[in-house]
Amino acid sequence: MELMGMEHGRLQFSWVSSAESTKFVEVVKAVTAAIKTLGPNTNFAKINAEVA
Amino acid sequence: MSNYIDKIKEAANRLLQDCRVDLVIGFRKGTVPMMNEPCIAKTPQEVQNLVWDSNCGINLANYLTNRKEKIAVIAKGCDSRNIVTHIIENKIKREQLVIIGVPCTGMIDKRKINAMFEGEIREVTEAENNITVRGNGFEKVLDKKELLQQNCALCIHRNPVIYDELISEKVAEQKDVDRYEDIREIESMSPEDKEKYFDELLAPCIRCYACRNACPLCYCPTCFVDESRPQWVGKSQEPNDVKTFHFLRAYHCAGRCTDCGACERSCPVGINMRLLTKKLEKDCFDLFGWEAGMSLEVRPPLDTYKPSDPNDFIK
Numbered sequence: 001m002e003l004m005g006m007e008h009g010r011l012q013f014s015w016v017s018s019a020e021s022t023k024f025v026e027v028v029k030a031v032t033a034a035i036k037t038l039g040p041n042t043n044f045a046k047i048n049a050e051v052a
Numbered sequence: 053m054s055n056y057i058d059k060i061k062e063a064a065n066r067l068l069q070d071c072r073v074d075l076v077i078g079f080r081k082g083t084v085p086m087m088n089e090p091c092i093a094k095t096p097q098e099v100q101n102l103v104w105d106s107n108c109g110i111n112l113a114n115y116l117t118n119r120k121e122k123i124a125v126i127a128k129g130c131d132s133r134n135i136v137t138h139i140i141e142n143k144i145k146r147e148q149l150v151i152i153g154v155p156c157t158g159m160i161d162k163r164k165i166n167a168m169f170e171g172e173i174r175e176v177t178e179a180e181n182n183i184t185v186r187g188n189g190f191e192k193v194l195d196k197k198e199l200l201q202q203n204c205a206l207c208i209h210r211n212p213v214i215y216d217e218l219i220s221e222k223v224a225e226q227k228d229v230d231r232y233e234d235i236r237e238i239e240s241m242s243p244e245d246k247e248k249y250f251d252e253l254l255a256p257c258i259r260c261y262a263c264r265n266a267c268p269l270c271y272c273p274t275c276f277v278d279e280s281r282p283q284w285v286g287k288s289q290e291p292n293d294v295k296t297f298h299f300l301r302a303y304h305c306a307g308r309c310t311d312c313g314a315c316e317r318s319c320p321v322g323i324n325m326r327l328l329t330k331k332l333e334k335d336c337f338d339l340f341g342w343e344a345g346m347s348l349e350v351r352p353p354l355d356t357y358k359p360s361d362p363n364d365f366i367k
Contacts, residue, residue, distance in 0.1 A: 003238060003331050004299055005247030013366045027367070043247045046292050 005043050009034050056154055057104045059219045060126060063152050064099045067124045073150050074121040077112050078102045085176045086162040090115055102126075105178055109159035109201060111314040113137070113268035116144045123149055128156040130312035132212035133345025134268040137308055140348065143271060153215025155223040158196070158204030159313070163322050165199060168192075203313035203326060206231045213346055232334045234327060250295060256321040257294045259287075263315035263325055269305045276300060302328035307336045307354045310344050 002008060012031055016024045064076040080091040080101040088107045092115070093099045104126070112125055113134035123144075127135060132153060138144050165185060166173065175186040183194045206229050211222045238249060261277065264270040276284045277297055285300065286293035302325070309329040316326050336342045339362050340353035353361075 002243070003235075003246065003328075004250055004295070005243050005245075007243045015366055043243070044292055044295070046286075046290065 007038055010038055010041065056219045057102065060104055060152060060154070061099055061102055063217055063219070064093060064102060064124060065096050067150055068094070068096065068099065072122065073124040076102070076124040076126075076152075077115050078126045079104065079108045079110075079112075082107075085173050086160065086165065104154065106158065106160040106183070106196060107162070107176070109204075109313060109317045110266060111268045111312045114266065114271075114314070116149070117268075117271040118143060119148070121148070124152055125149060126152045126154055127212050127215065128154050129207065129209045129211055129213070130156075130310050132214055133209065133310040134312060136214060136345040136348055137310070138268065140345075140352065141308075146348070150217070151212065151215045153212030153218045155211045155218070155220055156204075156207075157210065157223055158200040158207065159317075160196060160199040161201040162317075165194075168194075201313050201317065202324075203311045203316070207311075209310075209343075209346075214348070232330065235331050235334050238327065238331075251291060253327070254294050254298055254323060254325075255291070257298070257323055258321060259289065259294060259297065260320060262318040262320060263323075264301060266314040266318035267301075267305070268312070268314070269308050270301070276304075298325055298328060301325075302332060305329050306332040307340075307342060307352045308344050309333050 002011075012034070014027045016027055060078065064078065067073045068076065074094065076093045076099065078091060078093060079088040081103050082089045086107045088103060088105070088110075090110055090112060091098070091101060093102060108128070111134055112127065112131050116123060116125060116135065116138055125131070125135065132151065135144075135149065135151060139146050139149075160183060165176070165183075169185065169187055169190060169192075171187045171189065173185055173187045177184045177186075178196065181196050183196050183199055185192050185194060206226075208226055208229055208231070210225055212218070238246060241249060259277075261275075264275060264277075277287070285296045309332065311326060311330060311333060313326060315329075316322075316324055319325070333344070336344070336353060342353045344352070
């Protein structure tokens with residue numbers, strides 16, 4: 001994915017068991033924070049035709 | 053390499069006459085120079101149409117999918133590796149096949165040659181290492197080495213990996229080839245440059261799907277781009293739809309692609325979409341030490357689990 005121009009860190013993988021609720025929360029917080037620093041994804045974003 | 057044809061015809065006739073096979077898959081001369089087309093020969097008359105030269109770049113494994121007959125197929129190094137992949141993926145049985153192995157010295161790039169001449173090229177002939185190009189008012193002898201398709205110039209498996217008959221002595225394999233120079237170059241770009249690079253690379257694509265149709269790996273009864281329920285990808289010429297098609301098609305070839313170059317060769321606008329499959333090929337080699345289609349015994353890395361599989365990407 002990174003070869004195609006996806007920024008490093010926008011795509012993340014984690015193992016979280018269904019019993020690990022605290023880990024899940026931690027992972028979601030960490031990923032959200034990381035993505036917010038990267039800002040909106042412009043690559044692969046379709047630009048809709050503007051309607052007057 | 054063009055002197056193989058007598059032996060190929062002899063083998064094809066013998067196999068047909070002995071009823072060991074129902075049909076022979078090979079190449080016949082195309083209607084324009086440098087465009088040999090795949091053909092199926094069932095009779096000795098049809099065998100006479102077979103040709104073999106440096107314009108047989110299309111991958112014949114593509115014509116084996118789900119066939120029920122007994123088939124003789126002419127196989128270069130890359131074809132043979134795709135035949136192995138076909139057998140591993142249960143698309144054809146080994147018992148059905150008689151593989152006529154052809155040690156290959158590479159196929160020539162018709163785009164390179166067309167770009168070298170102003171007028172229309174009427175005839176291209178070859179002797180051992182020379183290619184003679186004739187057209188209206190010009191004739192030139194060229195060195196074949198300079199005209200190879202990029203994937204052939206970088207090929208390290210020129211001899212068939214499986215075969216029942218071999219048409220000639222094996223050719224020397226190329227050593228010390230740097231296969232991934234172009235990929236490393238892209239890898240070292242910034243995300244913005246990569247995005248721009250692929251935008252420009254894929255901009256001429258007209259989505260004719262010739263690359264998919266020529267690819268021996270693309271044998272799904274319904275391709276994801278043709279499905280409409282659900283519709284996985286937009287069918288328009290919009291750049292993101294085009295990119296999605298090419299990127300996803302490449303992913304479907306991960307760990308299976310042998311870099312035979314059929315996709316690039318068949319592309320009417322000359323896009324080098326091999327850059328995408330080659331990246332995956334490189335990763336497969338770096339991560340799993342895997343080269344597709346080298347053995348019938350080993351399962352591909354993407355359908356086996358090993359405790360030693362790399363998983364550093366998982367946090």
